[in-house]
Amino acid sequence: MRLWREASLVAAKDLRIEARSRIALGQILPFGIIVAILFAFALDPDSGLLTRVAPGLFWVTVLLAALLAVGRSFAVEEKSNARDGLRLTGLDGSAVFLGKMAAIAAELFFLEILLGIAVVILYGVEVNGVVVLLAAAPAATLGIASTGTLYGVLAAGLRSRETLLPLLLLPVLAPVLLGATRAFEGGLEGAPSDAWPWVGLLWIFATFYTAFGVLAFGTLWEND
Amino acid sequence: MNPRDQLLDPRLRRVIGVGAVIGVVALCLFGLWGAPPDDRQGEAMRLLYLHVPSAWLAYFAFLVTAIASALFLWPRTRSIVWDRVAGASAELGVIFTGLTLVVGSLWGRPIWGVWWAWDARLVTTAVLFFLYLGYLALRRIPGDAISTGKRNAIAALIAFVDVPIVHFSVEWWRTLHQKATVFNPELSARIEGVQALTLWIAVLAFTLVYVYLLDRRYRLAVIDDVLAEQALEQAIKIRTGDNPGVGR
């Protein structure tokens, strides 16, 4: 019980900061949409190719946005050395992990909805299997948020954090990109039977790394 | 401060070193001349004598890194020894992974007609390469021995548990979606007789090379630590030199 209370305290704090600063909405979302537009420049929009590869492009864009969101989540802790303040409160590392992860996941999920609408409009995608999409997206988001929070704290405070974070995070997320893209393809084509195994894989990934984070984050957070 | 200066007993190390040299020479002789060319793949098949053992050692090295990392995290077995072993093995693992990719690519050109193909094993190996490249980049960042050791160990385990997930998902992806394929099963080499013997020699020789290099890399880490310790003692002397502290 105490873990949940402390975690929701941290999540509420991060989300309130995000709501005030509007970095996610004002900077990360426009970034995602411009990336989606640039993909259309790179791939001929008239050939129908864009519509076919839309799920992959969508999730690549989400991954890039996630790098920014994770970086931002830990940049907030570095300003005025708030991280030390947070550590001094004696909060459990697991609670900090769950709180920060939940906040990142909420931000990403919000981004995915808006970016998804943009992709549907820009790429002319037809959505058939909404249920599959709604089962796959949260799982992929939690997978990204859990590994992102773990690697975010690993890289936080290091001088090379901006370059280290993508190198650490993107290879680990390869299965998430693969799974989320296949699940979305299945969902969009209205062939959900192809998609469900991938949804399962995404949930396993998310569960696994969330558990890992709960166990390991404290050590990284305390630097001991 | 140095719980274990040498990973292996020096005599054992010399035996392994000599064995590795003999193994590599034997591999060259068998691989280049002793074994006959494959009746379908021709001379290109000889690349498998490098490809197969380096792929095996890449995975083995990362397994060693994972086990050593787990032993470091477990408080009862925590020792700087395990952090050094994990780092040394990961470096070798990345080298063997790179070798696997390069040799695989060289082999793919004549056999498949392409330098790179989206084969499940190839893709998994490539992701593995970058996973551990990131781990090595993280390792280079200095800090207190225990806290960086834990940080490294956790990063190694995050990467290691990803390996089966990557493998599984990539395998799945390629089998579900495989269309016109460049992989003709007729092209698979049939390995028997001298060829099989050569392959076994290759695996043995590479494993000996790995163990020998692991020991040497470990020794380098020990020397690095000794140097760092001397530098620290010097720095403390410089910092306190002109004002000895108050007596107890």
Next chain:
Amino acid sequence: MPLVEFHSVVCLLGTFPALAGVDLQVEPRDIVLLEGPNGAGKTTLLRLIAGLIPPHSGEAQVFGLDLFKDRRSARRRLALVGHESYCYDDLTVMENLQFTFKASGVTGMEINSVLERTGLDGLAGVRHAHLSAGQRRRLALANAMVRNPELLLLDEPHAGLDEEGRACLHEIIASAPSEGRTVVLASHELELSRQLANREVRVESGTIVKSGRGEL
């Protein structure tokens, strides 16, 4: 039993020995003044006591807890005012204090009374980003006080404070013993601090060179 007990403690910042063998004891309800030149290791010493950084060698105990084994347990009983405010730019003064208060799980302290004691009562709804440097120092002090600490660690608390702010600070330090608090204070404002402290410790080059009751 001393609250802080250090023997030959070495503490590294990267590879630099910021503390090169420190012996220090702090008794309950002491008000200890740490003084010494820039770069002597005062800040590192305070951060080490607070459990924010690990000791490298020696013996280090705070509240009887070994810092080599557990740096977290003592934290709920102490507070540190560092060079920075430890607050979030986009949260208001009140929100920052409430977060610290709830996260620390403290009892027996009222946020409003802390705001009054630090002269921040009119600023509760102002965001940290909009505060002046001096106001941030007051907020840092308030942020420490809402945790009702048994051990209050102050790192150059005078810096940037105006007359009124210093008066607030001195009231808090002076009433510490009667409130059951112990204070360790690093400061270059020696004349002001000596009026408050009952012990003075001189730090130079990462070691303690003098230590005693009253002025050295």
